[in-house]
Amino acid sequence: MDGKVRGLAILGSTGSIGGQTLEVVRSFPGKLSVVGLAAGHNHELLARQAQEFKARVVSCHSPGEMGASWLPPGCHVTTPEEVACHPDVNLVMAASVGSAGLGPIMAALGHGKTVALANKEPLVMAGELIMAEARRWGVDILPVDSEPSAIWQCLRGEERDVSRVVITASGGPFRQRPRxxxxxxxxxxxxxxxxxxxxxxxxxxxxxLMNKGFEVIEAHWLFDLPWEKIEVVIHPQSVIHAMVEFADGSVKAQMSPPDMRLPIQYALFYPQRPRNGALPRLDPVEIGALTFEALEVxxxxxxxxxxxxxxxxxxxxxxxxxxxxxxxxxxxxxxxxxxxxxxxxxxxxxxxxxxxxxxxxxxxxxxxxxxxxxxxxxx
Ligand SMILES: NC(=O)c1ccc[n+]([C@@H]2O[C@H](COP(=O)([O-])OP(=O)(O)OC[C@H]3O[C@@H](n4cnc5c(N)ncnc54)[C@H](OP(=O)(O)O)[C@@H]3O)[C@@H](O)[C@H]2O)c1
Structure with a gap:
C-alpha cells in the first residue's frame, strides 16, 4: 500500500454500508482518516462514531437535538454538502439511502472529490447529469454496489470489445413462493x-427486484453500456456478482462471499488490494455448486x-x-x-x-x- 492517508467523508455513516465502511477503516489503522460523517436521525450512534474516529465535521437531520457536548473537541455540525466538500476530504463514501444523497454527491463532484458510490438512487434519478458533472471536473465515480463493482473489477485492464454484461440476482426471499x-x-x-x-x-x-432494475440503470451510466448489452440472471448463491463477456466469447466473472466490506474496501484503496484478515474467504468446495436460472420477468x-x-x-x-x-x-x-x-x-x-x-x-x-x-x- 502507498503511504498516503486518505481523507474520508462518509454520507450515511449510521447505516449498513456506512457502518461497514467504518469497519474497513478500523482494519487499516493509520491508512484512512475519517474527516466527516453525515447521518439522518441516529444522533447517538453518529456522536459515538465522531468520538471514535475524531471526525472534524458531522451532519444530521435535527442538529439541535444532538448536544454539542457529545462531539469531540473541534468537531462542528454542518450540512451534508459541507461534510462532503471539506478541504481535507479526498474520497466521499456516498452511502445514504434514497434521493437525499443527490445534492451532496453533486457538491462533492463539483469540488473535485472522488465519489465511492453505494447510494444508487441518485444515479437512477439523474445519471446523465451526475456522469456529466464527473466528466466536467475530471473526477472518478467508483462503484461500491457489489454488481457494478464486479463489472468494474472484470473490466480492469481491458475495457474494449465487451459484447455483454451479466448481472446476477439472488431472486430475493420469494423466488419460489407461488405468485x-x-x-x-x-x-x-x-x-x-x-x-x-x-x-x-x-x-x-x-x-x-426493483433493486436489480436500479442496478441495470447504474451499469448503463457507470460503464456507458447500451441497454441491450446488459442482462440479468438469477443466481441464488450470490457468489458471482457479475460477468463480462468479450467479443471472442471469453467470460470473466468476479466471485466473492456475499460481504459488502470487500467492494467497499476495493473502492477505498483502488487500485490496491490490501489483505484484510477480517474478510471471509471463498471456499469453492464448501460452496459445491453455483446455479443460474432465467429471470422470470x-x-x-x-x-x-x-x-x-x-x-x-x-x-x-x-x-x-x-x-x-x-x-x-x-x-x-x-x-x-x-x-x-x-x-x-x-x-x-x-x-x-x-x-x-x-x-x-x-x-x-x-x-x-x-x-x-x-x-x-x-x-
Ligand atoms: N446495504 C447494502 O448491502 C447495500 C449494497 C449495495 C448498495 N447499497 C445502497 O447503499 C445505500 C445505503 O444502503 P444501506 O443499506 O446502508 O441503508 P441504511 O442501512 O438504511 O442506511 C441509510 C443511511 O442513510 C441515512 N439517511 C437516511 N435518510 C437520510 C436523509 N434524508 N439524509 C441523509 N441521510 C439519511 C441513515 O441515517 P440514520 O440511520 O441516522 O437515520 C443511514 O445512515 C442505498 O442507496 C442502497 O441502495 C446498499
Missing amino acids: GELASVTPEEALRHPTWRMGKKITVDSAT DRYPCFGLALEAGKKGMTYPAVLSAADEVAVELFLAGAIGFTEIPDLVGDVLSEHHSVSTPSLEDILEADAWARRMAYAWAR
Missing part, C-alpha cells in the same frame, strides 16, 4: 433476505418498470425512484401490500408527463411531484 401468495407477504418476511444483510429500503427493493413487475423508465430516460427514472421510495415506506408501515408496490409505482409513472433534457431542478421537481402522487395513491 398467488405474494399479496400476503409481510414486512418482516420481505426484510429476511436470503444472502445479504442490508438496510430496510434496499432489502425490500431486492425482494421486488412477469414475476417481478418492478424490474420491468425500472427498465422501461430507465430506457425512456428524461424525468421518468426520477419518478420511478421517488415513487418506489414512498411505496417501500408505506409497505413497511403496513399501509399498502407487497404487490401494491408495483401497482403504485406503475400508476404514478403512467400519470407523469416528462420534460426532455431535464435540468437538476426539473429532476427535483419530478421527484417532489412523484412523492405527492404516491402518498395520494395510498389514501
Whole structure:
C-alpha cells in the first residue's frame, strides 16, 4: 500500500454500508482518516462514531437535538454538502439511502472529490447529469454496489470489445413462493433476505427486484453500456456478482462471499488490494455448486418498470425512484401490500408527463411531484 492517508467523508455513516465502511477503516489503522460523517436521525450512534474516529465535521437531520457536548473537541455540525466538500476530504463514501444523497454527491463532484458510490438512487434519478458533472471536473465515480463493482473489477485492464454484461440476482426471499401468495407477504418476511444483510429500503427493493432494475440503470451510466448489452440472471448463491463477456466469447466473472466490506474496501484503496484478515474467504468446495436460472420477468413487475423508465430516460427514472421510495415506506408501515408496490409505482409513472433534457431542478421537481402522487395513491 502507498503511504498516503486518505481523507474520508462518509454520507450515511449510521447505516449498513456506512457502518461497514467504518469497519474497513478500523482494519487499516493509520491508512484512512475519517474527516466527516453525515447521518439522518441516529444522533447517538453518529456522536459515538465522531468520538471514535475524531471526525472534524458531522451532519444530521435535527442538529439541535444532538448536544454539542457529545462531539469531540473541534468537531462542528454542518450540512451534508459541507461534510462532503471539506478541504481535507479526498474520497466521499456516498452511502445514504434514497434521493437525499443527490445534492451532496453533486457538491462533492463539483469540488473535485472522488465519489465511492453505494447510494444508487441518485444515479437512477439523474445519471446523465451526475456522469456529466464527473466528466466536467475530471473526477472518478467508483462503484461500491457489489454488481457494478464486479463489472468494474472484470473490466480492469481491458475495457474494449465487451459484447455483454451479466448481472446476477439472488431472486430475493420469494423466488419460489407461488405468485398467488405474494399479496400476503409481510414486512418482516420481505426484510429476511436470503444472502445479504442490508438496510430496510434496499432489502425490500431486492425482494421486488426493483433493486436489480436500479442496478441495470447504474451499469448503463457507470460503464456507458447500451441497454441491450446488459442482462440479468438469477443466481441464488450470490457468489458471482457479475460477468463480462468479450467479443471472442471469453467470460470473466468476479466471485466473492456475499460481504459488502470487500467492494467497499476495493473502492477505498483502488487500485490496491490490501489483505484484510477480517474478510471471509471463498471456499469453492464448501460452496459445491453455483446455479443460474432465467429471470422470470412477469414475476417481478418492478424490474420491468425500472427498465422501461430507465430506457425512456428524461424525468421518468426520477419518478420511478421517488415513487418506489414512498411505496417501500408505506409497505413497511403496513399501509399498502407487497404487490401494491408495483401497482403504485406503475400508476404514478403512467400519470407523469416528462420534460426532455431535464435540468437538476426539473429532476427535483419530478421527484417532489412523484412523492405527492404516491402518498395520494395510498389514501
Ligand atoms: N446495504 C447494502 O448491502 C447495500 C449494497 C449495495 C448498495 N447499497 C445502497 O447503499 C445505500 C445505503 O444502503 P444501506 O443499506 O446502508 O441503508 P441504511 O442501512 O438504511 O442506511 C441509510 C443511511 O442513510 C441515512 N439517511 C437516511 N435518510 C437520510 C436523509 N434524508 N439524509 C441523509 N441521510 C439519511 C441513515 O441515517 P440514520 O440511520 O441516522 O437515520 C443511514 O445512515 C442505498 O442507496 C442502497 O441502495 C446498499
